[in-house]
Amino acid sequence: MPITEASNGAAQHGGAALVLQKLTKEYTRSNPVLRGIDLSVAARGVTAVIGPSGTGKSTLIRCINRLVEPTSGRVLFHGEDITTLKGQALRRTRRRIGMIFQEYNLVERLSVMENVLSGRLGYVPVWRAWLRKFPREDVERAFGLIERVGLADHYSKRADALSGGQRQRVGIARALAQRPELLLADEPTSSLDPRTSVEIMELISELGAEMNLPVIVNIHNVELARRYAQRIIGMKDGAIVFDGKPGDLVESHLKFIYGGEDWL
Numbered sequence: 019m020p021i022t023e024a025s026n027g028a029a030q031h032g033g034a035a036l037v038l039q040k041l042t043k044e045y046t047r048s049n050p051v052l053r054g055i056d057l058s059v060a061a062r063g064v065t066a067v068i069g070p071s072g073t074g075k076s077t078l079i080r081c082i083n084r085l086v087e088p089t090s091g092r093v094l095f096h097g098e099d100i101t102t103l104k105g106q107a108l109r110r111t112r113r114r115i116g117m118i119f120q121e122y123n124l125v126e127r128l129s130v131m132e133n134v135l136s137g138r139l140g141y142v143p144v145w146r147a148w149l150r151k152f153p154r155e156d157v158e159r160a161f162g163l164i165e166r167v168g169l170a171d172h173y174s175k176r177a178d179a180l181s182g183g184q185r186q187r188v189g190i191a192r193a194l195a196q197r198p199e200l201l202l203a204d205e206p207t208s209s210l211d212p213r214t215s216v217e218i219m220e221l222i223s224e225l226g227a228e229m230n231l232p233v234i235v236n237i238h239n240v241e242l243a244r245r246y247a248q249r250i251i252g253m254k255d256g257a258i259v260f261d262g263k264p265g266d267l268v269e270s271h272l273k274f275i276y277g278g279e280d281w282l
């Protein structure tokens with residue numbers, strides 16, 4: 019089954035799908051975790067966000083879909099400021115942004131298929147969702163995605179019967195089932211072994227390219243970031259301190275971002 023490409027209106031906004039302007043976040047007053055982030059993300063390609071623990075990478079990713087409320091600044095998604103949206107308008111915009119989580123966030127007692135279809139729940143009328151009935155085209159798309167992420171033999175298995183790598187494949191298929199125009203991944207490989215991490219990053223980058231989607235991935239593993247991203251953002255203390263191509267990221271940048279050199 020062909021997987022439809024996202025309708026990409028970014029060209030109307032100078033080629034950027036997402037623009038962050040002076041984005042700040044303080045969980046506690048006068049203690050900024052994000053310090054005025056300015057960032058423009060193109061309509062395609064993988065952008066990796068790296069940086070030490072606690073530097074605000076997850077907060078940044080989560081401010082984009084407002085799982086975390088920014089304290090100030092703007093998040094322009096295809097030109098629309100989503101920091102001001104409420105209620106249905108916010109839910110509608112959120113559906114256009116797919117999210118992959120470190121701990122998968124699956125419903126353990128539901129099947130692979132049901133988990134993937136839940137990515138479409140925002141679109142289905144409440145009574146239909148309650149009856150767990152989905153339009154045929156959603157079911158076909160979910161099958162196509164399950165096959166594409168390599169789980170064709172497992173679609174009726176419960177999520178709690180899967181390995182970590184298989185769960186993350188479900189997480190990827192679920193995020194894509196909602197036909198997003200932007201894909202966010204918050205530490206998608208942190209709970210996985212090295213080989214599975216490579217497979218998952220490969221899948222995310224391939225599917226992003228196939229569906230013409232910009233992908234922003236927050237990742238600890240610098241080598242994986244170099245291998246799969248076209249752009250690397252280095253963060254330190256809530257600010258962007260490196261922004262460039264993987265080939266431009268040299269040892270001195272890493273020493274600055276992570277501090278010291280004994281770990282290198």
Ligand SMILES: Nc1ncnc2c1ncn2[C@@H]1O[C@H](COP(=O)(O)OP(=O)(O)OP(=O)(O)O)[C@@H](O)[C@H]1O
Nearest residue numbers: 045046051069070071072073074075076077078238
């Ligand atoms: N809900 C919250 N309430 C209060 N403080 C928080 C909350 N979430 C994160 N923080 C704090 O904000 C800072 C940045 O956290 P964040 O998770 O964004 O960093 P990170 O770079 O993603 O770290 P890691 O790589 O360890 O996941 C940390 O000091 C963290 O303790």
